[in-house]
Amino acid sequence: MTHNKQSFQAGQAAGRAEEKSNVIVEKVKDAAAGAGAGAQTTGQKISEAAGGAVNFVKEKTGMNK
Structure with missing residues (x-):
């Protein structure tokens, strides 16, 4: 009985x-x-910031026309 x-x-x-x-x-x-x-989310924010920087440079250099 002890074995059981x-x-x-x-x-x-x-x-x-197993439950733990x-x-x-x-x-x-x-x-x-x-x-x-x-x-x-972080990657998306970085991508958006980089896109904004590219547009800023294009506008300042006249490449956006």
């Missing part, structure tokens, strides 16, 4: 460990998705 109890407890511990690892994996996925969205 130990097996049961080991199964419970394994289940808890699933929670951690979800948190990592969420963090990665957030970082990706932030990087995309």
Whole structure:
């Protein structure tokens, strides 16, 4: 009977460990998705700023005509 109890407890511990690892994996996925969205926004802002700088230079040098 002791062996069955130990097996049961080991199964419970394994289940808890798996659940904790699933929670951690979800948190990592969420963090990665957030970082990706932030990087995309930053890239878009840089692209817009560069485009504005190009237009500014064209206007000042007369190349925009």
